[in-house]
Amino acid sequence: QSALTQPASLSGSPGQSITISCSGSSSDVGSYNYVSWYQQYPGKAPKLIIYDVTNRPSGVSGRFSGSKSGNTASLTISGLQVEDEADYYCTSYSRGDTLVLFGGGTKLTVL
Amino acid sequence: EVQLVESGGGWVQPGGSLRLSCAASGFTFSDYSMNWVRQAPGKGLEWVSYISFSSNTIQYADSVKGRFTISRDTAKNALSLQMNNLREEDTAVYYCARVVNRWLLAAAGMDYWGQGILVTVSS
Numbered sequence: 001q002s003a004l005t006q007p008a009s010l011s012g013s014p015g016q017s018i019t020i021s022c023s024g025s026s027s028d029v030g031s032y033n034y035v036s037w038y039q040q041y042p043g044k045a046p047k048l049i050i051y052d053v054t055n056r057p058s059g060v061s062g063r064f065s066g067s068k069s070g071n072t073a074s075l076t077i078s079g080l081q082v083e084d085e086a087d088y089y090c091t092s093y094s095r096g097d098t099l100v101l102f103g104g105g106t107k108l109t110v111l
Numbered sequence: 112e113v114q115l116v117e118s119g120g121g122w123v124q125p126g127g128s129l130r131l132s133c134a135a136s137g138f139t140f141s142d143y144s145m146n147w148v149r150q151a152p153g154k155g156l157e158w159v160s161y162i163s164f165s166s167n168t169i170q171y172a173d174s175v176k177g178r179f180t181i182s183r184d185t186a187k188n189a190l191s192l193q194m195n196n197l198r199e200e201d202t203a204v205y206y207c208a209r210v211v212n213r214w215l216l217a218a219a220g221m222d223y224w225g226q227g228i229l230v231t232v233s234s
Binding site: 003032034035036038040045046047048051052057089091092093097098099100101102103104105 | 146148155156157158161170172173206211215216217218219220221222224225226227
């Protein structure tokens with residue numbers, strides 16, 4: 001079963017907004033509102049920033065928001081800050097052979 | 112404060128076995144489902160295994176099915192991953208992670224993670 005598809009890298013300038021896409025299928029992203037997003041710094045554990053497509057855990061900045069359209073979920077980071085430079089992963093529940101699918105990750109560079 | 116602390120990693124030869132443990136504290140362990148997730152050096156995250164809060168539902172990635180066994184001990188607030196017949200491609204940092212809620216469909220949402228433990232499989 002294929003992983004979810006994310007762009008390998010993106011870049012933006014401080015203050016800008018960027019959107020990371022996560023493409024799946026009707027077996028996962030398209031049929032269930034159980035998409036999550038994680039932020040990971042090098043050598044650190046991932047941190048949950050969005051779950052169930054749009055929900056933000058307590059303590060996560062409101063600059064992070066999630067959405068979904070069809071088989072594609074998106075993470076938008078508004079007002080980019082230098083500290084947002086990290087790897088971002090999407091995940092989704094899947095009714096296929098693999099319970100949880102991960103995207104390949106997107107390396108965000110803030111120039 | 113929620114804490115998850117992995118232990119049991121290390122170096123093992125191909126074909127060998129290791130048992131990872133994850134000590135949970137700061138929350139009612141029996142109320143939460145748990146995952147193991149791994150990350151090979153320089154690579155992305157990969158889901159490995161899931162166990163429901165009641166241990167009634169257990170699932171594995173195809174890459175580890177038949178070789179890895181997940182379990183939990185509610186009395187000890189501990190999650191385990193028994194890894195047998197290890198392969199070089201199992202080399203990774205292994206994380207235990209708490210699922211946001213107890214339902215199977217929510218398994219992709221993990222709100223607390225351990226610091227990770229390195230498993231190296233090499234001859």
